[in-house]
Amino acid sequence: MTKNTMSNTDGQSKGTGHPSATRRIRNTLKHMSTSASMMVPVKRAEGGEEVAEPPRWDHKGTDESKRHTKWNGWGYADTKFFVNDEGNVELTGNRYSTIFNTHRVMPSFRPWVEKIMSVDLAYLSLARENYPTLPAPIYNKPFLEDISDRKCYKEIYTDDQCRLYHGHGHTCQEVFELRHHETTKRMPDVVIYPGSHDHVVQIVEAAVKYDVVIIPYGGGTSVSGALECPEGEKRMIVSLDMQRMNRILWVDRENMIACIEAGAIGQDIADKLEKVGLTMGHHPDSEEFSSIGGWVSTRASGMKKNVYGNIEDIVVNFKLVTPKGVLQSGGEFPRISAGPGVMQMAMGAEGTLGVVTEVLVRLRPSPVSRKYSSVVFADFEHGVMAMREIARRRCAPASIRLMDNMQFQFGQALKPLSDTPFQDEILGSIQKAYLFNWEKLEQDKMCAATLLFEGTDKEIKMQEQAVMAVCKEYGGIGGGEENGIRGYFLTYVIAYLRDYGFDFYFMSESFETSVPWANVMGLVEGVNTVISQECKKHGVTVAPFISSRVTQTYDTGACVYTYFGFMYRGMQDPVKAFTAIESAARDEIIRHNGSISHHHGVGKHRKKWVRETVSDTGMTMLKAVKDGLDPTNIMANGNIL
Ligand SMILES: Cc1cc2nc3c(=O)[nH]c(=O)nc-3n(C[C@H](O)[C@H](O)[C@H](O)COP(=O)(O)OP(=O)(O)OC[C@H]3O[C@@H](n4cnc5c(N)ncnc54)[C@H](O)[C@@H]3O)c2cc1C
Numbered sequence: 001m002t003k004n005t006m007s008n009t010d011g012q013s014k015g016t017g018h019p020s021a022t023r024r025i026r027n028t029l030k031h032m033s034t035s036a037s038m039m040v041p042v043k044r045a046e047g048g049e050e051v052a053e054p055p056r057w058d059h060k061g062t063d064e065s066k067r068h069t070k071w072n073g074w075g076y077a078d079t080k081f082f083v084n085d086e087g088n089v090e091l092t093g094n095r096y097s098t099i100f101n102t103h104r105v106m107p108s109f110r111p112w113v114e115k116i117m118s119v120d121l122a123y124l125s126l127a128r129e130n131y132p133t134l135p136a137p138i139y140n141k142p143f144l145e146d147i148s149d150r151k152c153y154k155e156i157y158t159d160d161q162c163r164l165y166h167g168h169g170h171t172c173q174e175v176f177e178l179r180h181h182e183t184t185k186r187m188p189d190v191v192i193y194p195g196s197h198d199h200v201v202q203i204v205e206a207a208v209k210y211d212v213v214i215i216p217y218g219g220g221t222s223v224s225g226a227l228e229c230p231e232g233e234k235r236m237i238v239s240l241d242m243q244r245m246n247r248i249l250w251v252d253r254e255n256m257i258a259c260i261e262a263g264a265i266g267q268d269i270a271d272k273l274e275k276v277g278l279t280m281g282h283h284p285d286s287e288e289f290s291s292i293g294g295w296v297s298t299r300a301s302g303m304k305k306n307v308y309g310n311i312e313d314i315v316v317n318f319k320l321v322t323p324k325g326v327l328q329s330g331g332e333f334p335r336i337s338a339g340p341g342v343m344q345m346a347m348g349a350e351g352t353l354g355v356v357t358e359v360l361v362r363l364r365p366s367p368v369s370r371k372y373s374s375v376v377f378a379d380f381e382h383g384v385m386a387m388r389e390i391a392r393r394r395c396a397p398a399s400i401r402l403m404d405n406m407q408f409q410f411g412q413a414l415k416p417l418s419d420t421p422f423q424d425e426i427l428g429s430i431q432k433a434y435l436f437n438w439e440k441l442e443q444d445k446m447c448a449a450t451l452l453f454e455g456t457d458k459e460i461k462m463q464e465q466a467v468m469a470v471c472k473e474y475g476g477i478g479g480g481e482e483n484g485i486r487g488y489f490l491t492y493v494i495a496y497l498r499d500y501g502f503d504f505y506f507m508s509e510s511f512e513t514s515v516p517w518a519n520v521m522g523l524v525e526g527v528n529t530v531i532s533q534e535c536k537k538h539g540v541t542v543a544p545f546i547s548s549r550v551t552q553t554y555d556t557g558a559c560v561y562t563y564f565g566f567m568y569r570g571m572q573d574p575v576k577a578f579t580a581i582e583s584a585a586r587d588e589i590i591r592h593n594g595s596i597s598h599h600h601g602v603g604k605h606r607k608k609w610v611r612e613t614v615s616d617t618g619m620t621m622l623k624a625v626k627d628g629l630d631p632t633n634i635m636a637n638g639n640i641l
Pocket of ligand 1: 169170215216217218219220221222223226227242262263283284285286289290291292293294295296297298299300301302303350351352354355356357495599600601637639
């Protein structure tokens, strides 16, 4: 996807044959040849270069990304919830200042968690500090020599830290294992960072030739087990980390298209485009860490899908390097009528058909203004009815998310200390008096929606009027801008809470589905009942935490997103129980005509529901595509099929 006339926004040069990369390859091979655990001898360094130590991978990330992330939990290494010396919950670091402006202590959170989740802080279950033991790597010498000769990558790593980091995503099961297990299961043997589309073509070619497995790695935020290596895989497994392919290659303002390398991370893309007054409008909750190649491969969905669409609406075209060659259909035209869309078949393939290397996306001008807001409803059902009517009238703003009562309480409990506690208390009492005495809302039923409007001031005003008119019809009361901002940005922070829960024997996860409007309430109630029953059946002794929200709306239905968790102290095999409960919840979702997934994908966790989702004939089709593009199963991560 070259474009001579367009500008390269970051001006990086192509990486092929970079001298430092070549030196690194040689060093790695040299290291391998002397390593005790090496299974095959490999080539020695040439040219008399003197480097004693092989390069070690550093999870602090590159200078470009500055992403120093945890190896056994979610997010930035400097950001963590903990109980401070005064016994209050506090967030470390200085990130997420939109919510934690001056204070990072949340005085109400601990009592709320103790009451609602039965968490007892006297019992600690801290994560191990040292790395677990990894299985010995399997090396394929001819493959390594071949790619070394071709100089077709930027970096290569073989150390255990790097292998471990690339062998998992962020499911509850994976994180629990990282925290507590002494040894790990099958891990990638080598991690390779390509620097260009051509590098990937050559690596895949060599993998086919020497029968080596490739597992593409984007941002590592998978929540479907998609990055786990299949147990029993005897061939060498290469984790192909795309993060050095992170450039916006060109921007075409006339046609409003950009070409972006697959390893570019969401937040970096957004920041770079924003600087030149443009946006893709794709903002998944994981955007700080997930990549555009990962989004295409999992059919991701962002917070602003109402205005900009889901990833499949934003992507114009992309390149997929398959074991049978490069799949690329057409060019930059907006639509085509030429038989079934082959790129659509490849989208959502989760690394089973090939490697996404470059993505053409549709752009929009950055909005002139943004306005956050919130609405309070008497209960979840009224909120859902309002969301449905907003979707029916096609007046949904960029983002609209409805939280149930439990999540509403949760958000309140997470409020940090204020600079003006006295005034806040008075204001809070007045608001409460108004809501509970005047509007007759009940504290344990009310729920709230957060809203984000984008456009010109005039457009925002019109959108707001239309949305608020519908909300009023269902008893909605304006909740103010500040709550809207908090609700919107809290999303990024909530992901850190799972690690906090783990520290005190509490495990949790989120799952999602899309469901016809008529079934939303039935599904939420059904899932709540099933989780409660299954928890009892599997030995959970206290009531589980269950909370839902509606995160995306469509003409015909909505995305329902559920958090659930339970206290597992004293349980024999909590992960087994957790997996069984999660599976029963998905069965219940499917009974209510909900989808196998709205945006998290299938991976290995939801494979068992694929056949009933796509039908026997659909399964035959998927298998035919897989066999046609990858007859020797090089892309063998075992997802979907
Ligand atoms: C806290 C949290 C919040 C989340 N919020 C959202 C959300 O709002 N919306 C949403 O859609 N998802 C969300 N997710 C899920 C996850 O972020 C998405 O599935 C995301 O698209 C994965 O992108 P990634 O770059 O991290 O891919 P990875 O996790 O690295 O990989 C996911 C799968 O895609 C394959 N893959 C990755 N890159 C490529 C490539 N270049 N070519 C071929 N295959 C590739 C991998 O092999 C793997 O099978 C969330 C996850 C977490 C942990």
